[in-house]
Amino acid sequence: MAKDEIPLGLLLWQKLRNLNIRNIMGVPGDMNLELLDYINEVEGLNWVGNANELNAAYAADGYCRVSGVPGVVVTTMGVGELSALNGIAGAYTEQVKVIHIVGTTPLVAHEKHLMIHHCLGPSPDHKVYEKTSQHVRTAHCWLDNPATAAREIDRVVHECYAKSLPVYIFVPIDMVDRKVPAPSPSQLDLAPLTDELSKKAAISATLNLLYKAKSPTVIVDALTSRHRGKDVTRKLVDLLQFPTFSTSMGKSIIDETKPYFCGIYNGQVSTPEVCEVVEQKSDLVLDLGPLLADSNTGGHSRKITEQQTIAVHPHQVIIAGMVYRNVGLESFLSTLLETIEKSRLPRVASPGRAPLPAPKDADLEQITQSWIWTRFGEFCRPGDVLVAESGTAQFGFPDANLPEDVTYITQVYYGSIGYSVPATLGAAVAHREQNREGRVILVVGDGSLQLTVQEIGTMVKLGFKNIIMSVSQSPAKYTPTDFAQRGN
Known part of the structure; x- marks a missing residue:
């Protein structure tokens, strides 16, 4: 083996370790065993191993939510791959970064449609399971060409970060030991593409509304965290000092001990005091990272007009109904934080967190x-x-x-x-x-x-x-x- 070549399996794990991923979930199977062996050759990378593939996918999801880097789950094709599918679907729905690596049958079996265990029926299509997962991923690749393997890994990893969605990497068993060029030390750009002109216009429009507002509020939702905006969101609300609310899915993104934190806004399911501040008293709502699912909006019962809202989505900003496309959430919030003139912001007294209504069962002796x-x-x-x-x-x-x-x-x-x-x-x-x-x-x-x-x-x-x-x-x-x- 030439000095500038390494096995493809080692290349894959080195690239994932460079993302600061340190632990791999999954279940061993005969089509991924050789691939798993290479984990031991990467310093700082560990194999966890799970009781089953569904659990492994859920664990990868939880790993990402705490670490901020993608969770990785490894399965064998078909029987393991399909078992993990529900966990991957959940990550897709809630925009959690997961990389699903699937060990598959050798390429010769694909070409000849050989009846290999874990396949479906006579003359099987060895890529049929790949088609099954197309609705719960944002990108995928087959590592079936040594010349393009490194680029393909980088491509799907970029999409995983840029979209904050699961991706799939399929590794035929006869490709694991194939020699490929060693990876270059260059850093992969993981940020989504942002149209600078569109962002500049959105920043200008946002500042104009912020400086004119009399009683603005902030809602912090889950997608700020999913799209790497948690830290800048915390800094921004600290600067603004506006009455700030979380959604059910955004809970804990903002420090709930801050004096400007006023509770959970979940449409008409919220306490009357919360609804009053957000829906009646506020003349401008800065809605950060909204995920407008039924259970996160009180069954779609939010009463906030489009004209009073600045909605910062993962890839666009909507200001009073005007859409500014191709603007990344983290990039927009970072620029907004740097651009705001604090002296021009309105000073808004925070009502604080309203006490919960006295429960009707307060006198019971049992736990309620x-x-x-x-x-x-x-x-x-x-x-x-x-x-x-x-x-x-x-x-x-x-x-x-x-x-x-x-x-x-x-x-x-x-x-x-x-x-x-x-x-x-x-x-x-x-x-x-x-x-x-x-x-x-x-x-x-x-x-x-x-x-x-x-x-x-x-x-x-x-x-x-x-x-x-x-x-x-x-x-x-x-x-x-x-x-x-x-x-x-």
């Missing part, structure tokens, strides 16, 4: 829904990662006041029960990578827990001491005092 969720907020500490299962927990946690630097994870839009347990594993892996203070806490229903409970075994194997609380909707047997003793 109205009591448990605010207690969970008190239980959390700075640095914690809090994972909530679909359903009851998602409806309860908006009532909880979280301390600073808590990462809240839940799958609100796609809403696949069972997501949270493997996502907790992925979150814990990323949390450990970062050497962060705090705990990893999972709140899951007793029914959902049964779907993916196997991944608790992986947590034990890796030495995690995650806190898992299984919450049932059946009448509580414990009093609040019992809960406090067990929780602390």
